[in-house]
Amino acid sequence: MTTPQQEIDLIIESVPGWKAELLTELRSIILGTNPSVSEAVKWKMPSKPLGSAVWESDGIICVADILKSAVRLTFPNAAKFAADDPHFNARLDSKVARAIDYFEKDVPNHDGLQNLVAQAMSFNLDKGK
Numbered sequence: 001m002t003t004p005q006q007e008i009d010l011i012i013e014s015v016p017g018w019k020a021e022l023l024t025e026l027r028s029i030i031l032g033t034n035p036s037v038s039e040a041v042k043w044k045m046p047s048k049p050l051g052s053a054v055w056e057s058d059g060i061i062c063v064a065d066i067l068k069s070a071v072r073l074t075f076p077n078a079a080k081f082a083a084d085d086p087h088f089n090a091r092l093d094s095k096v097a098r099a100i101d102y103f104e105k106d107v108p109n110h111d112g113l114q115n116l117v118a119q120a121m122s123f124n125l126d127k128g129k
Helices: 004-013 017-031 110-127
Strands: 038-042 052-056 060-066 071-075 098-102
Touching: 004 017, 004 038, 004 052, 017 052, 017 060, 017 071, 017 110, 060 110, 071 110
Parallel strands: none
Antiparallel strands: 038 052, 052 060, 060 071, 071 098
């Protein structure tokens, strides 16, 4: 049986070049935000046999997906806690989620991403009360 960490390693290994490097960096930033962040893999299906990398703390913080020309981080509840955050550039019309699409030459904003992760964690914690 493989661990979620090993499954995410497989997801990263399955994507070419810059996407693997970027996903590795995003993973490091997310995990570095707080020691209570855990990893999971969800939504395995025939069209996506490895599933999606997910980071959680009292609920889902964000989900990584590999798109044709980008790596997307989706924050499922961001419209409720950070709807107007300037880092979001995708799913801006969603009533619930927001996403960041990272393209080949993009450099992640470490502080901005860690702030979004912290906000998601706080939202999840408050939601459970």
